[in-house]
Amino acid sequence: MTGEDTDVGAVLPDAYGVRVIVCVGEFDADTVRPLDVAAHEALDDPGVRRLVLDVSTVTFADSSVLYVLLRTCRSGRLVLAGPVPSRLERLFDMTEVASLFTLVDGVEAARSL
Incomplete structure (x- = not known):
């Protein structure tokens, strides 16, 4: 499932073991289900070393997406990859989970880790 539009937005083509x-x-x-499915398909793919x-561009997120992310x-x-929108940042702050995630500014920075 790469290089296609989905209900989550888009899954970009894999590059160097990184799926975006x-x-x-x-x-x-x-x-949230399409995101959950896309994320787990990526994790089940042995060629994907980073997701x-x-x-x-997330405009709203509740505990359902937080569960998928965790x-x-x-x-x-x-x-x-951000910048993390204020609504998502507020969810991370309220639940005190921000420190659990690797957060970077932009897709290219995330790809280069």
């Missing part, structure tokens, strides 16, 4: 999922719009209990979620983070291969 561009997250666009709102994520809640009704809309980058571009969260810069489960995905356990793999040790997740990087969140």
Whole structure:
């Protein structure tokens, strides 16, 4: 599942073992499933050594997306590319989980880790 548009936004072509999922719009209990599926497909792919979620255009996120991010983070291969929108940052602050994630400014910075 690379190089295609999805309900999450887009999954960019893999490059050097890095898959980028561009997250666009709102994520809640009704809309988070495509992100969950795309993230886990990436983690199940042995050619993917890092998963980058571009969260810069997320307009809303609730605990449903936080659950997906935390489960995905356990793999040790997740990087969140920002800038992190204020609503998502507020969710991270309220739940005190920001320190659990690798956060970088932009997709290219995430790819180069």
